[in-house]
Amino acid sequence: MPSADLAVEARGVHKFYGALHVLRGVDLDVRRGEVVVVVGPSGSGKSTFLRCLNHLEAIQQGSIRVCGDLVGYRETARGLAELRDAEVARHRRRIGMVFQQFNLFPHLTAEGNITAGPLHVLKESRESAATEARRLLALVGLPEKAQAYPAQLSGGQQQRVAIARALAMRPEVMLFDEPTSALDPEMISEVLDVMVALSKQGMTMIVVTHEMGFARAVADRVVFVDEGRVVEDTPPAQFFTRPLTERGRAFLDKILH
Amino acid sequence: MGGWDWAAFQKYLLNPYLLQGAWTTVWLSLTVMAIGLFLGLAAALMRMSRHRVPRDSARFYIWLMRGTPLLVQLIIIYTGLPQVGIRLTVIQSALLGLGLNEGAYLAEIIRAGILSVARGQFDAARAVGMPYWTMLRVVILPQAARVIIPPLGNNFNGLLKTTSLASVISLEELLRRSQMLIQLEFKVLEIFIVAACYYLAMTSLWGMVQRRLEAHFGRPYGPSEGRPLRAVEGTLLEQDAR
Numbered sequence: 001m002p003s004a005d006l007a008v009e010a011r012g013v014h015k016f017y018g019a020l021h022v023l024r025g026v027d028l029d030v031r032r033g034e035v036v037v038v039v040g041p042s043g044s045g046k047s048t049f050l051r052c053l054n055h056l057e058a059i060q061q062g063s064i065r066v067c068g069d070l071v072g073y074r075e076t077a078r079g080l081a082e083l084r085d086a087e088v089a090r091h092r093r094r095i096g097m098v099f100q101q102f103n104l105f106p107h108l109t110a111e112g113n114i115t116a117g118p119l120h121v122l123k124e125s126r127e128s129a130a131t132e133a134r135r136l137l138a139l140v141g142l143p144e145k146a147q148a149y150p151a152q153l154s155g156g157q158q159q160r161v162a163i164a165r166a167l168a169m170r171p172e173v174m175l176f177d178e179p180t181s182a183l184d185p186e187m188i189s190e191v192l193d194v195m196v197a198l199s200k201q202g203m204t205m206i207v208v209t210h211e212m213g214f215a216r217a218v219a220d221r222v223v224f225v226d227e228g229r230v231v232e233d234t235p236p237a238q239f240f241t242r243p244l245t246e247r248g249r250a251f252l253d254k255i256l257h
Numbered sequence: 258m259g260g261w262d263w264a265a266f267q268k269y270l271l272n273p274y275l276l277q278g279a280w281t282t283v284w285l286s287l288t289v290m291a292i293g294l295f296l297g298l299a300a301a302l303m304r305m306s307r308h309r310v311p312r313d314s315a316r317f318y319i320w321l322m323r324g325t326p327l328l329v330q331l332i333i334i335y336t337g338l339p340q341v342g343i344r345l346t347v348i349q350s351a352l353l354g355l356g357l358n359e360g361a362y363l364a365e366i367i368r369a370g371i372l373s374v375a376r377g378q379f380d381a382a383r384a385v386g387m388p389y390w391t392m393l394r395v396v397i398l399p400q401a402a403r404v405i406i407p408p409l410g411n412n413f414n415g416l417l418k419t420t421s422l423a424s425v426i427s428l429e430e431l432l433r434r435s436q437m438l439i440q441l442e443f444k445v446l447e448i449f450i451v452a453a454c455y456y457l458a459m460t461s462l463w464g465m466v467q468r469r470l471e472a473h474f475g476r477p478y479g480p481s482e483g484r485p486l487r488a489v490e491g492t493l494l495e496q497d498a499r
Binding site: 006051056085090152 | 364375377378380381382383384385386387388389391394399400403474477478487495
């Protein structure tokens with residue numbers, strides 16, 4: 001049964017790409033306000049899982065609920081049926097997503113990127129969308145960049161605008177897919193700082209990242225994924241000092257040297 | 258043999274009968290382009306559909322239109338269809354034939370433009386909750402336009418001249434009117450040179466419009482104009498093959 005204080009409930013999620021079995025029964029609960037960091041070797045399925053959470057990828061088995069509602073599907077007598085595009089789009093409104101490659105709309109200014117959703121999806125007025133965009137740009141530390149195009153921004157600045165764009169939809173959950181992996185080292189902290197601030201405001205966040213410092217400082221739980229399954233799900237203090245499994249230990253050895 | 262007649266050339270340059278013919282060429286081209294853009298977008302989207310029926314019908318349409326001469330299409334529509342009870346006026350036949358033909362060429366150009374937009378743009382548009390049509394209108398097509406406009410402008414330039422084929426079904430555009438005037442006044446060279454000047458004026462004017470459009474859609478990308486675009490090659494030269 002869906003529970004009221006759960007932001008995300010994934011049950012037995014299976015995902016295939018043709019014959020490739022990427023997710024092999026993933027279960028994950030995330031409470032409201034919780035920050036969950038997902039780690040794992042490349043190819044373990046962690047990014048795919050994140051993309052399933054807002055139905056950028058279809059799943060073949062299991063179920064995903066966000067704030068109690070199924071994402072991308074509806075229940076029928078014979079199981080789950082995929083919804084039509086417009087209904088899936090409505091489900092995605094409450095789930096913000098930040099991508100490794102930023103994916104800002106290059107033909108729109110920073111403000112245009114942030115207001116695109118509120119204007120064209122939520123049908124807000126131009127003034128209120130622009131006011132909110134300026135508030136969000138200030139929040140991510142870029143109040144003077146409203147009229148800048150993505151090509152005129154550094155990677156770190158682009159990613160902060162991307163975070164503001166996701167926040168403009170007033171999401172219940174924010175998904176971060178390796179948000180700092182494409183950044184030059186000196187720009188990583190400016191993005192992480194925004195994410196830390198966001199977590200302090202009580203945002204529910206699921207973060208796929210290799211930034212172990214961030215995981216240690218901010219995460220409520222670290223979820224270790226390997227070969228399409230959740231292998232460990234523990235507080236960071238436990239995971240980084242006494243991982244429960246041999247695979248977890250081997251992974252930590254590799255990334256912490 | 259009278260030699261070149263400057264006075265006649267100057268007289269025909271402002272001949273209202275020819276100017277009206279030129280105007281017909283302009284509005285015919287613009288209307289055909291509008292029809293072609295509509296059909297081309299529909300066919301491009303259908304060709305990229307997940308479902309087989311729209312995909313195959315679009316492919317059939319493009320194959321049929323690009324595989325037969327426009328001249329044959331026009332004659333079939335205007336002269337042939339009445340045999341099975343479908344009677345269209347000259348204008349209707351020209352708009353239908355030219356529009357169907359243009360749509361097939363534009364379909365491939367538009368498809369190339371959409372394919373040139375990075376996958377991440379589709380993801381990002383969906384992630385902010387945009388349904389399919391909103392995503393196309395707000396995110397994908399404005400970016401595709403940058404790639405589409407150079408070959409599209411090439412097509413429109415060609416179209417301004419291709420409309421002269423409608424003279425065979427007696428549409429009184431520029432070429433037809435030039436020929437009719439020649440039959441009255443016998444100044445073959447002067448009148449055809451005037452017609453050629455009109456065509457040059459139209460294509461030059463369009464060239465200026467196209468440069469403005471390219472600058473408009475290229476502005477957000479900064480001072481890197483003239484940078485080669487993905488997916489333009491291959492569509493650029495199709496006009497010549499007609």
